[in-house]
Amino acid sequence: MNETIPTTTTSQPRFTIRPAQTTDPAEVDRLYDICLRTGASGEDASPLSERPRLLGDVYLGAYLRLEPELAFVLVDGSVEGPEAVVGYVIGTRDTAAFEETLEREWWPEVEQRYPAGSAPEGSYDAGIVSRVHDRSRTDPAVVAEFPAHLHVDLLPEGQGGGNGRRMLETLFDALRDLGVPGVHLGVGADNTRAIGFYEHLGFRRLGDGGWQLGLDLRR
Template sequence: MGPYLAYSSDLAWVLAAEGDAPVGYFLAVADTVAFEDRLEREWWPPLRARGPRPPVRPGTPDAWLRSYVDQPPRTPTDITTRYPAHIHVDLLPEAQGGGYGRRLWETAMDALRLRGVHGVHLGVAARNTNAQGFYRHLGLHLLAEDPGTQFYGMRL
């Protein structure tokens, strides 16, 4: 969440339950290419330069995180050309099914449209069939797949 709050905080929302406990968030970026370029200039170098880096065991979450910092993936140009914005959504189970996701979606899409954005995409784990169904229900369609991830998009 850090880069989104640092560089796109005007497109970030938190869903809170009673007592203000966070139960979800919705993050958006209007221009994925510019965001990824900025991360490469400003966000990743300090993380890469941090003190000694102990070895990590291959196949572990630490190994995945290290490779993500060292070589962050770039969104394919064929996706960003048609769907320049991207989003991240995460709702805890207690926040799912009550219309909160749809309301957050509508709020974010309105904000992106006001910025002149013409398309949005997202990646979802291939095993997360509930989220895939939710996104299809919202009108997104499958754009591409790679191992473990499906990319969905929608014109605004």
């Protein structure tokens, strides 16, 4: 009697996470594109904006320049070239210090690039430009307990399958290695799905508004 011995093959996972290549212009352009394509409460904001790098200059670029060691990307192994990157997570270990550095090294050039009133009134771009010129600092009470903060964005093709959780846990591990005790993030108060996702990961709402959530990284 002949028996067929089954063979075992090891396949690579479709999605992998690696450090962002923050000095590669093509990858940076791709990350800016992802930022815009997730910039309308997770939906594509590119039809709304006439300035494709505006949103990234506000919510992405400074992290890539100032804390590249805390930038990670999700790569789709079935795609080649820059388009293989389908998501990113970025952060800073010390929000208060980061905001101070932005005032000296980032916001002045962004203000020159996007003067106040330079976008059509009532437009999507006008709302973003106003945030450039009407900035506020993070609540010191939040920073005292949760000094780090993060942003995470995934294109639809990168969502699901636990990719978002794995991206966040990659950043959490990097922050823990730096001795950071806690991290916070912002989310729309009406985005109950996102809030539920973060609460499932251990985040808790900070204050009555519910748009800021914090996670104790020491647990």
